[in-house]
Amino acid sequence: MSKLLDKPLKTFTLYALFILACSIPAYYLVVDYIWLNELDEHNEIIRTRMEQGLNDIDIDEQTLAQTLNVWNNVQPGTTIAPALPNDVREDSIYTASKLNIYSDDGEIDRFRGLQTYLNIYGRPYKLTIETNVEEVDETLFAIALITFLFFGFLVLGFILLNRRISGQVWLPFKKTLDKLKDFDLNKQSEVVFDKTDIEEFEELQTVLKQLIQNNASVYLRQKQFSENASHELQTPLALLKSKLDMMLQDDTLSEAQYEKISSLNLPLSRVSRINKNLLLLAKLENQQFDESFPIDLGALIDETTSLLADQAEARDISTVLKIDHQTMVTGNKYLVEIMLTNLLVNAIRHNVSGGAVAIDLTGRVLTISNSGSKPLKEERLFQRFGNASPDNPSSGLGLSIVREICQRYNWKIRYDFKDGLHTFSATF
Amino acid sequence: MKILIIEDEQELAQNIADYLSGESYLCEHAATFGQAIDKIESFSYDCILLDLMLPGGSGLEILESLKKQNKQEGVIIISAKNAIDDKVKGLQIGADDYLAKPFHLSELSARVYSIIRRKQFGNSNIVRQNELEIDLLGKTVKVANQVINLTKKEFDLLLFFVGNKNRVISKSALAEHLSGDLADMLDSHDFVYAHIKNLKKKLNEVHCDNHLKTVYGTGYKWEG
Numbered sequence: 001m002s003k004l005l006d007k008p009l010k011t012f013t014l015y016a017l018f019i020l021a022c023s024i025p026a027y028y029l030v031v032d033y034i035w036l037n038e039l040d041e042h043n044e045i046i047r048t049r050m051e052q053g054l055n056d057i058d059i060d061e062q063t064l065a066q067t068l069n070v071w072n073n074v075q076p077g078t079t080i081a082p083a084l085p086n087d088v089r090e091d092s093i094y095t096a097s098k099l100n101i102y103s104d105d106g107e108i109d110r111f112r113g114l115q116t117y118l119n120i121y122g123r124p125y126k127l128t129i130e131t132n133v134e135e136v137d138e139t140l141f142a143i144a145l146i147t148f149l150f151f152g153f154l155v156l157g158f159i160l161l162n163r164r165i166s167g168q169v170w171l172p173f174k175k176t177l178d179k180l181k182d183f184d185l186n187k188q189s190e191v192v193f194d195k196t197d198i199e200e201f202e203e204l205q206t207v208l209k210q211l212i213q214n215n216a217s218v219y220l221r222q223k224q225f226s227e228n229a230s231h232e233l234q235t236p237l238a239l240l241k242s243k244l245d246m247m248l249q250d251d252t253l254s255e256a257q258y259e260k261i262s263s264l265n266l267p268l269s270r271v272s273r274i275n276k277n278l279l280l281l282a283k284l285e286n287q288q289f290d291e292s293f294p295i296d297l298g299a300l301i302d303e304t305t306s307l308l309a310d311q312a313e314a315r316d317i318s319t320v321l322k323i324d325h326q327t328m329v330t331g332n333k334y335l336v337e338i339m340l341t342n343l344l345v346n347a348i349r350h351n352v353s354g355g356a357v358a359i360d361l362t363g364r365v366l367t368i369s370n371s372g373s374k375p376l377k378e379e380r381l382f383q384r385f386g387n388a389s390p391d392n393p394s395s396g397l398g399l400s401i402v403r404e405i406c407q408r409y410n411w412k413i414r415y416d417f418k419d420g421l422h423t424f425s426a427t428f
Numbered sequence: 429m430k431i432l433i434i435e436d437e438q439e440l441a442q443n444i445a446d447y448l449s450g451e452s453y454l455c456e457h458a459a460t461f462g463q464a465i466d467k468i469e470s471f472s473y474d475c476i477l478l479d480l481m482l483p484g485g486s487g488l489e490i491l492e493s494l495k496k497q498n499k500q501e502g503v504i505i506i507s508a509k510n511a512i513d514d515k516v517k518g519l520q521i522g523a524d525d526y527l528a529k530p531f532h533l534s535e536l537s538a539r540v541y542s543i544i545r546r547k548q549f550g551n552s553n554i555v556r557q558n559e560l561e562i563d564l565l566g567k568t569v570k571v572a573n574q575v576i577n578l579t580k581k582e583f584d585l586l587l588f589f590v591g592n593k594n595r596v597i598s599k600s601a602l603a604e605h606l607s608g609d610l611a612d613m614l615d616s617h618d619f620v621y622a623h624i625k626n627l628k629k630k631l632n633e634v635h636c637d638n639h640l641k642t643v644y645g646t647g648y649k650w651e652g
Contacts, residue, residue, distance in 0.1 A: 227509055231481050234508035235437050238530035242443035245533040248596045248647060249447070255644045262646050265600040272530050273613065289512075307610060310581075310619035334512055345613045398613070 005166040013155055020151045027143045028136075035133060036112055040093055043114035043129045046078070050127065051118045064120070083117060083126040091116040095133070110135050172196035176205060183212065185219055185287065226282040230275070237272045244268070277397040280338070281384075284404045289332040297336070297428075298325040298361055304340045305359065308348060317351050317370075320358045327361055329428045331409050339405045342398035343368045343424055350422065358421075367425040375417030382413075429474040429544055433457045434464040434490065435506065436482050444477065447533040448540065450594060461485030468494060473501050474544050477536070478523070480507040480514060488517060495522045502543035506531070532601035534592045541591030557590045558652045559636055571634040581606055582627045589640065589650035596647045624648060 059067065065082075072079050092115045100109040111130040118125045175194045183191050191212055193205040247253075247261050283289065301323055312319055329336065347357045347370035355371035380386035382403040385396035402424075406413040412427040429452050435441040436459050445455035456473075458464035461484030468476075468490065476494070480487035491503060505518045508529040515526045524543050527536060545555055545564055553564035561570040567583055569576045578586065588605050589597070602624075603617040611617070628640055639652045 227511065230511075231508040234529040235440065238506075238508070239437060239440045239443070241530040242440055242447070242533050245598070245601070246443050246446060248598060258644045259646065262598045262600070265598055268530075269600060269604070269611070307607060310607060310623075311610070311614045311616065314616050314619040314622070341610065341613075345610065349614060 003166065004170075005162050009158055009162050013158060016154050016158075017151060020147050020154075024140065024144050024147055027147075028140050031139060031143070032136075036095070039112040039131050039133060040114065043093075043112065043131060046129050047114065047116050047118070047127060050078075050080070051120070054118070054120045061121075068125075077111075077130045077132075079128045080118070081126050083124045085124055087126070088117045088124050096130070097135075108135075169198070172198060172201045173204075176201065176208070180208065185215060222282065222285075223288065226279050226288075229282075230279050233275045234272070237268065237275065240268055241265075241272075274397065277401060281397065281401060281404060284335075284401070284408065287408075289335050289408075292330050292332055294328045294330050295333050295336055296325070297327045297329050297366070298323040300333075300337060301340060301359060301361060301366075304337065304344055308341075308344055311345075312348050312357065315348065315351065316354045317348055318356045320356060323359070323361045324363065327364065327366075327428070329409075331405075335405050335408070339402050339426075342402050343426075346370075346398060346424075347422070364428045365425060366428070367423055369421045369423035371420060372417070372422040373420065376415065376422065378415055381415055430454045430456065430471070431540065432464075432467055432471075432473045432476045432501075434477065434482065434487065435479045436460065437479075444533065444536065447595070448537060453540075459483075461490065464490050465493065468499065468501075469497070472499065474547065475502045475504065475540050477540070478503055478505050480505060480509060480518070488514075488521060491518060491521045491523055500547065502547050504536070504539055504543060506536070532598070532604060534588070534595065534597045534601045535605055537595070538588045538591035538605065542587065555590070557593075558639055560586075560590075562587065562590065571631075571636045574634050576630050576634055578627070578630060581623050582630065585623055585627055589648070593650050593652055596643050596649045599646045599648075602648065 054064070068080050072081070094113045094115070095110060096113055097108050097110045100107055110133045112133045113128060113130040116127050116129075118127050172194060176196075179191055179193055191209065193209070196202055196205065244261055244264055248258065253261070301321070305319060305321065309319070344357070344359075347368050350372065351357065351370045352372065357368065357370045360367045360369075377386075382399050384400045386400070403413055405411075406426060409428075414425055416423045416425070431448060431453055433441045433444050433455055435444070435457070438459065441457045441459070445457060448455055456467065456471075458467050461482045464482065478487045478490060482490075487505065487507070491505075494501060494503065502525075503523045504525040504527055505515075505523045506527050506529060507514060507518075518526055524546075525539050527539060542564070545553070553566070555562040555564060559571050563569070564587075567580075569578055569583065569586065584606065585602065588602070599617050599620050600611065602620045603611040606620065606623065607614075624640070628638070631640070632638070639650050641649045641651055643649055
């Protein structure tokens with residue numbers, strides 16, 4: 001993960017590099033253009049001066065030829081020679097690279113040349129002026145060196161500024177973040193953010209405040225709902241149950257009537273079970289079970305299996321326990337108990353008559369397996385009412401509660417079917 | 429023995445009263461917080477059945493005021509909320525028992541019975557029922573000074589029957605009593621039959637009369 005400000009820094013740096021690299025040829029072209037222009041001007045001045053100078057001095061033709069000869073010898077960049085009138089052409093300006101004959105290391109120099117024709121005493125002369133210009137590579141090298149030096153300063157500045165800015169600018173953000181980390185919906189504490197003069201953070205805080213307030217009120221309403229729903233449903237259920245109990249006390253009941261009344265007990269129990277489980281799920285989603293303590297899982301399994309021993313015995317199901325009594329898990333005891341009970345009840349009720357239930361707790365892994373004939377549909381298994389079927393009625397909520405509890409504590413629950421065994425394994 | 433039923437659901441209160449009004453129980457009813465406070469201040473009871481959500485106030489406040497007045501009544505909370513924190517709070521303030529709705533009247537009756545016995549008999553926890561001598565504390569049963577070796581579940585069953593004397597108890601109520609919350613998760617309540625058979629056999633062995641009657645195959649009744 002990279003920090004927010006480091007991302008633009010990288011882009012900015014690359015952009016600066018790109019721009020500065022592009023500026024090198026641009027600088028070069030501009031500098032070269034100015035340079036050559038200046039030299040052309042310079043060459044033109046020399047030409048004008050020579051023409052005027054030579055026309056102004058009053059010498060004969062022979063002396064002029066001698067003077068020009070001397071001139072040509074001492075001024076190697078400038079040659080002047082008589083030309084035929086037919087040869088006179090337009091002035092030409094050129095750039096040439098040639099060996100510097102005055103240098104020992106045989107280096108190539110660049111020259112800016114002007115070829116022109118002078119008119120001295122009415123006769124044409126051809127004048128060539130060549131002036132040394134800085135070489136292409138030297139100019140480019142100098143510009144590139146300076147550019148990259150400044151690029152270095154730029155990057156260094158970016159990094160230093162970035163560090164200072166991120167420290168200052170993100171301070172309110174960090175404080176807000178810390179406040180949020182400390183926030184616990186369960187405790188219904190109010191969040192007070194520090195004041196900030198940055199518009200975006202101010203907006204963030206306002207939105208967060210609203211979000212928290214909304215959530216808190218939804219949470220409260222949910223909590224009240226589960227309590228009220230419980231009350232509203234459990235009381236009529238209690239009434240039904242008590243009515244049934246009262247009816248059973250009637251001495252005049254016939255056997256058929258008696259059986260009808262007592263057979264109502266089972267569906268009634270199922271309804272109250274579903275109600276209880278739905279409320280439990282609602283409470284779980286509301287995170288209403290917040291106290292966590294270390295729990296001796298092995299002991300809890302022993303307790304739960306002994307409670308279920310009757311039922312297992314009634315169905316002729318044998319129970320094989322292999323328990324590592326060192327395993328401690330942290331959670332709400334009530335919830336862990338429910339999770340174990342649901343898994344074990346499942347293993348007993350979805351078993352074949354005369355089958356077996358194996359419970360294995362090794363290290364941080366608990367596996368509960370039972371005999372079965374065909375694999376269950378895994379994708380429907382942990383869904384609410386996912387496994388409700390007419391031939392195997394159950395509340396259909398047991399496994400979704402198990403999953404909810406596992407999710408709450410970041411435990412992993414998985415289902416496998418292999419060699420005629422349904423296996424649920426929970427990793428703590 | 430006087431029992432106060434604090435419950436706002438009129439019909440439920442009536443059913444409870446009808447069921448408990450056997451033996452020597454005399455039931456009174458309070459439907460609101462105010463009525464309950466009035467009754468508690470004016471009279472004393474052997475056992476109070478307390479609903480937590482009442483018109484006019486919370487049952488927990490009634491419990492607090494009972495404890496403030498130093499009343500010795502046994503209190504069973506009968507709540508629909510079944511919230512763990514209520515349960516813990518209620519027991520901490522001084523309730524003797526907690527029963528979540530919906531419950532079987534036979535379960536309630538058995539709990540009322542055991543609370544009244546506990547309060548009444550103080551140190552001696554011996555209950556006599558027909559020719560049976562039940563030691564609540566030692567969890568032993570004797571007939572003519574002969575000890576019957578009952579398992580924990582058989583002992584529980586026996587007390588359950590004694591607390592519901594002359595009442596028909598359904599098999600599902602017995603199953604719920606024996607395995608609590610688990611009973612309604614399992615389809616088969618046949619294990620109840622096995623325990624009853626054993627209990628009957630053990631009582632027969634010491635020549636105890638057969639008070640435990642089967643009603644139409646699915647219910648039971650202790651006659652005595």
